[in-house]
Amino acid sequence: TWDLTSLRCNFGSFCECDFRPDLAGLECDLAQHLAGQHLAKALVLKSLKAFVQDPAPNKPLVLSLHGLSGTGKSYVSSLLAKYLFRGGLHSPHVHHFSPIIHFSHPNHIERYKKDLKSWVQGNLTACGRSLFLFDEMDKLPLGLMEVLRPFLGASWVVYGTNYRKAIFIFISNTGGEQINQVALEAWRSRRDREEIELQELEPIISRAVLDNPHHGFWHSGIMEEHLLDAVVPFLPLQRHHVRHCVLNELAHLGLEPQDEVVQAVLDSTTFFPEEEQLFSSNGCKTVASRIALFL
Numbered sequence: 114t115w116d117l118t119s120l121r122c123n124f125g126s127f128c129e130c131d132f133r134p135d136l137a138g139l140e141c142d143l144a145q146h147l148a149g150q151h152l153a154k155a156l157v158l159k160s161l162k163a164f165v166q167d168p169a170p171n172k173p174l175v176l177s178l179h180g181l182s183g184t185g186k187s188y189v190s191s192l193l194a195k196y197l198f199r200g201g202l203h204s205p206h207v208h209h210f211s212p213i214i215h216f217s218h219p220n221h222i223e224r225y226k227k228d229l230k231s232w233v234q235g236n237l238t239a240c241g242r243s244l245f246l247f248d249e250m251d252k253l254p255l256g257l258m259e260v261l262r263p264f265l266g267a268s269w270v271v272y273g274t275n276y277r278k279a280i281f282i283f284i285s286n287t288g289g290e291q292i293n294q295v296a297l298e299a300w301r302s303r304r305d306r307e308e309i310e311l312q313e314l315e316p317i318i319s320r321a322v323l324d325n326p327h328h329g330f331w332h333s334g335i336m337e338e339h340l341l342d343a344v345v346p347f348l349p350l351q352r353h354h355v356r357h358c359v360l361n362e363l364a365h366l367g368l369e370p371q372d373e374v375v376q377a378v379l380d381s382t383t384f385f386p387e388e389e390q391l392f393s394s395n396g397c398k399t400v401a402s403r404i405a406l407f408l
């Protein structure tokens with residue numbers, strides 16, 4: 114169960130805001146390390162720049178990340194935490210929620226709602242510049258997100274605290290199939306991957322979310338009231354992107370690029386669709402563990 118007392122940020126000096134945005138650093142890291150996600154990269158940077166530079170934003174920044182497993186959604190979120198807060202993911206102002214850890218019992222929904230509301234409210238009172246990350250949105254207990262809706266709009270100000278400085282990130286695989294289909298059709302019609310535009314993906318992802326009764330936004334009003342600032346698509350990764358991930362991981366381990374390791378990882382990765390063998394079935398998710406195996 115989710116024990117609020119053990120998680121709650123101590124409202125003392127420990128809670129001093131450590132919001133230290135370094136967007137140039139983020140941009141550089143994304144340019145160097147994020148493979149094959151031109152839309153996500155541009156969209157995240159654009160939304161953040163406008164938001165962070167505004168001393169009094171008129172609403173919190175709300176991003177919803179979508180795509181197949183292993184395409185970089187959590188990776189981008191962790192880079193965001195790293196470049197926005199001095200303590201990165203360990204900052205007391207970065208709050209990470211996972212259904213399996215925090216909301217695992219469907220019968221406890223009323224308690225979860227109460228706890229989540231007071232958690233968000235309490236921590237935003239301590240520090241307006243907080244980041245709330247919700248993983249696996251398609252596995253949350255039904256109805257939980259209703260309590261977040263009032264925090265995501267333009268008018269939620271309590272006790273003079275500016276709730277509109279917060280950042281909310283929601284992650285799910287919903288819409289992933291539809292994104293893959295668009296990427297596949299682009300490839301089949303010999304369109305450059307970088308020519309895929311947000312305008313062609315956004316409506317189909319939104320539709321997939323609205324049609325998915327397992328997604329946390331189901332009947333929450335969040336989509337209906339247009340509280341999302343950006344729907345961020347993550348495209349399926351091709352062979353050369355997986356190669357990029359292997360090189361990243363080798364560099365991270367302090368190792369030189371090694372062709373045999375790159376080849377061994379690529380050979381052990383499965384690709385789809387069956388005919389074209391174009392996209393990695395789990396993106397770069399298993400790259401690190403496979404490298405450990407082949408080194």
Ligand SMILES: Nc1ncnc2c1ncn2[C@@H]1O[C@H](COP(=O)(O)OP(=O)(O)OP(=O)(O)O)[C@@H](O)[C@H]1O
Nearest residue numbers: 146147148181182183184185186187188358397398
């Ligand atoms: N586009 C990418 N560019 C570079 N590395 C990537 C990319 N996608 C994934 N990776 C690597 O693979 C690891 C796993 O990816 P990540 O956890 O971000 O996937 P995800 O999209 O959040 O998947 P899931 O939906 O299963 O949570 C990352 O930590 C990162 O090392």
